[in-house]
Amino acid sequence: MTNDFQADIDAIGRIDAVPMILDVVCRSTGMGFAAVARVTEDRWIACQVLDAIEFGLKPGDELKLKTTICDEIRESREAVVIDEVSNDPVYSNHHTPAIYGFQSYISMPVILPDGSFFGTLCAIDPRPARLNNPETIGMFKLFAELIALHLHANERLARTEAALLDERKISEFREQFVAVLGHDLRNPVASIDSGTRMLLRSQLDEKATDIVKLIRGSVVRMSGLIDNVLDLARARLGDGVVLELDDAEPLKPTLVQVIDELASVRTGHVVEAHLDFEDPLKCDRGRIGQLLSNLLGNALMHGSEDGPIRVNASIDDGVFELWVSNTGDPIPPEAMAQLFLPFFRREARAGQQGLGLGLYIASEIARVHGGTLEVSSTPEETRFTFRMPLVQ
DSSP states (O other), X not given: OOGGGHHHHHHHHTOTHHHHHHHXXXXXXXXXXXXXXXXXXXXXXXXXXXXXXXXXXXXXXXXXXXXXXXXHHHXXXXXXXXXXXXXOTTTTTOHHHHHHTXXXXXXXXXXXXXXXXXXXXXXXXXXXXXXXXXXXXXHHHHHHHHHHHHXXXXXXXXXXXXXXXXXHHHHHHHHHHHHHXXXXXHHHHHXXXXXXXXXXXXXXXXXXXXXXXXXXXXXXXXXXXXXXXXXXXXXXXXXXXOOOOBOSSOSHHHHHHHHHHHHHHOTTXXXXXXXXXXXXXXXXXXXXXXXXXXXXXHHHHHSOTTSOEEXXXXXXXXXXXXXXXXXXXXXXHHHHTTTTSTTOOOOOOXXXXXXXXXXXXXXXXXXXXXXXXXXXXOSSOEEEEEEEEOOO
């Protein structure tokens, strides 16, 4: 026999109930041989066997299909039950009992839930047996259905496990690639940033200055994208957003730097800032700055150019609150529930579409600080609000 049917033999072998089924079949009928067979258009393969009469078959052995009655069962999909071959009006002169020397025989088709024919659950014995009764036929039918359901369930489980393994491998490769890509992008972006800073301190004409500022704006945006991509990779790979909490330095200069930097490269908007809180706060200043950068960048991208962008920071009743607002079209209700999901992107003006990570990373930064990030959006104003309980 070739290995064409090894998967089917293994599938039956993985069903723990099959040996018990064959044992119950033999004990209840008094027959000495029972088997589950895989039957196709041209093959009969024993998948699992209980042989107490030395019939001579073991799992993997093959009979010539045309010498069996199972070939007829495959075509009719009906059970065959013979109490005593010599007295049976249909099978007394059939070639199969003469070839294999049995008197009693029962075989039930195993039909999978999708309607395909797998094979048979069968039993034989050289002696007559009382088989053609509702109890025995019902038992064989129940066992055949049980085997079919096990085969179907195991196949689905195997497919699911394979799909999960493939997806896990793809996901791990993608996230590792993103992490490496993010790290490798940092150096060239840092070099460009350094170069633009040096150029802006040089004597340039107005046109050259505008070009350098444009490059500088791209660098700022690229730096933010790299930070977000790396944080996503860390979150997916298990490390998550890592904090370095301290209250040694004030937070306000970090926020001012973020606002000035973004305002300088997005000259089409007016940014109004009101930072009124007592420093220092126990937090990760760099992460809070990143949160503000993502929120402010989002407002600059989606806000109306003829309306101001407002940034406000304050402390009220032991809670630090930082919010960013913009005017413009309100966020559609169907988009509100997805705003903080990774790679969700709202409609933006041409050339300003991002990766859809900024709000997700901002929400993660809020979460790991023990705070919240919420959004409200009306025709008058869209506002993202970060709240963080102060740590004593």
